[in-house]
Amino acid sequence: MTETLACGRATAPLVEQVAEGRGQVLDPHQARCPHCRAALGEIERLWAPVRAVAAERPEAPPSLVESALRRVRGSGGDVEYGRIETPQGHTRVAARVVVALARHLAAQVPGVEVALGRLATEGHRPAGELVPDVEAGVAGGSTAVQVTLAAAYGQDLQALGERIRTVVARGVREVTGLEPVDVTVHVDDVFD
Amino acid sequence: MTATDDERDRDAQIDRWLVGRARDGDPAAYEELIRRHRDRIYRIALRITGDAADADDVTQEVVIQLWTALAGFAGTSAFTTWLYRVVVNRSLDHRRRHRPQVEPRESDLAPVAGPERSVVAGEAVRAGLAAIARLPETQRVPLVLCQIEGLSYAQAAAITKTSEATVRGRLARARATLLAEMRSWT
Numbered sequence: 001m002t003e004t005l006a007c008g009r010a011t012a013p014l015v016e017q018v019a020e021g022r023g024q025v026l027d028p029h030q031a032r033c034p035h036c037r038a039a040l041g042e043i044e045r046l047w048a049p050v051r052a053v054a055a056e057r058p059e060a061p062p063s064l065v066e067s068a069l070r071r072v073r074g075s076g077g078d079v080e081y082g083r084i085e086t087p088q089g090h091t092r093v094a095a096r097v098v099v100a101l102a103r104h105l106a107a108q109v110p111g112v113e114v115a116l117g118r119l120a121t122e123g124h125r126p127a128g129e130l131v132p133d134v135e136a137g138v139a140g141g142s143t144a145v146q147v148t149l150a151a152a153y154g155q156d157l158q159a160l161g162e163r164i165r166t167v168v169a170r171g172v173r174e175v176t177g178l179e180p181v182d183v184t185v186h187v188d189d190v191f192d
Numbered sequence: 193m194t195a196t197d198d199e200r201d202r203d204a205q206i207d208r209w210l211v212g213r214a215r216d217g218d219p220a221a222y223e224e225l226i227r228r229h230r231d232r233i234y235r236i237a238l239r240i241t242g243d244a245a246d247a248d249d250v251t252q253e254v255v256i257q258l259w260t261a262l263a264g265f266a267g268t269s270a271f272t273t274w275l276y277r278v279v280v281n282r283s284l285d286h287r288r289r290h291r292p293q294v295e296p297r298e299s300d301l302a303p304v305a306g307p308e309r310s311v312v313a314g315e316a317v318r319a320g321l322a323a324i325a326r327l328p329e330t331q332r333v334p335l336v337l338c339q340i341e342g343l344s345y346a347q348a349a350a351i352t353k354t355s356e357a358t359v360r361g362r363l364a365r366a367r368a369t370l371l372a373e374m375r376s377w378t
Contacts, residue, residue, distance in 0.1 A: 012368070016367070046371050050320045051316075051320075052317045053239070053317055053324065057231070057235070058231075058235060059230075059231045060230040060233065061234075061248070065230045065251065067252070069226065071256050072222065099220070113205075114209065114210065116220040116221055117220065118220055148220075150209050188209075188213075191202065
C-alpha cells in the first residue's frame with residue numbers, strides 16, 4: 001500500500017483510524033471514495049490478529065500468584081486449623097480460608113470500599129497473621145475474625161459495622177461450620 | 193469496557209490505602225493489592241515477553257520483589273504507573289537475559305507463518321502475538337500499553353518516562369511495522 005492513495009489521502013491516518021476502532025466511521029470523503037474504502041477494508045483485514053490479541057484477556061494463573069505470595073509470607077502462616085468434630089470423623093478448615101471468606105463477605109456489604117480479613121490477634125502470633133484463637137479454634141470449632149476496612153463517606157459507621165458482623169458471622173458459620181465467636185470490625189479510613 | 197473517571201479515582205484511592213498499609217508491614221493489604229493487579233501484571237508481561245513461561249517468571253518475580261520494593265515507591269505518581277513501569281522493565285530485562293537473540297532490528301523483520309492460514313485456522317491471537325513479539329522494544333512497549341491494554345498516551349508516557357508525543361510517534365511506527373509484516377505474509 002502506498003503512503004498516498006490515488007485520491008490524495010495519506011494512508012497513515014487510515015491506519016490510526018482502524019487501529020483505534022473507527023474503521024467503520026467514515027467521513028464524507030471516505031463515504032464516497034472507493035480508494036479510501038478499499039484501503040480501510042484492507043487495513044481492517046490485516047489488523048485482525050492485533051485486534052484479536054487486544055480482545056483476549058488472559059488471567060494470571062492463580063496457583064502461580066499464590067505460590068509467590070506464599071514465599072512473601074514465609075513459612076508458618078498456614079498451619080492453624082479450625083476443627084469440626086462429627087461422629088464419623090472431623091473436618092479441618094485452614095485459617096486462611098476463614099480469613100479469605102471474611103474479607104470476601106465484608107467486601108460485598110454496601111458501603112465497604114475495600115476490606116481486609118484476619119483472625120483475632122490479641123495474645124497470638126505477632127502481626128496477627130492468620131491465627132485463630134487456638135484454644136477455641138482448634139478444640140471447640142470456634143473462630144474470632146477481625147475485618148479492617150475503608151468505608152464510603154457519609155454513612156452510619158456503627159450500623160455498617162453491625163451489618164458486616166451479621167454477614168460475616170453468618171457466612172463463616174454456613175460455609176465452614178466454625179462458630180465465629182467474635183467479629184471485630186475496624187474502620188480504618190473513609191473515602192470521599 | 194472503559195472505566196469512568198470516578199471508577200479510576202476510587203481505584204486509585206483504594207490502591208493508596210492498600211499501599212500505605214502494605215508499607216507498614218500489613219501482608220493482608222499486600223495480598224489484596226496483588227489480587228487487584230495480578231491479571232494486568234501477567235498480561236503486560238505476556239505481551240512484552242511474547243512467551244507464557246517468561247510471563248510466569250516475570251509475574252512471580254514481581255509479586256515477590258514488590259513487597260520489599262514498595263519501600264521505594266515515593267507515592268508521587270499513581271501506584272499503577274509505578275507498578276506497570278516495574279513490570280515493563282522486568283519483562284524487557286527478562287527477555288534480554290533469556291533470549292537476547294530475539295530482539296530484531298527494524299530492518300530485518302522476516303515473515304513467519306502466513307496470516308491467512310493462521311487466521312483461517314482460528315489462530316489470530318497467536319499470529320498477532322508473534323508479530324508483536326517481533327517488534328523492536330521501543331515500538332512494542334507503547335503498542336502493548338496503549339493498543340492492547342488500553343492505557344492512555346499520558347499513562348504510557350508516565351510509565352516509560354517519555355513524552356506523549358514520543359508515545360504517539362512510536363505507536364504510529366509500531367502500527368506501520370505490524371501492518372507491513374502482516375502484508376508481507378500475504
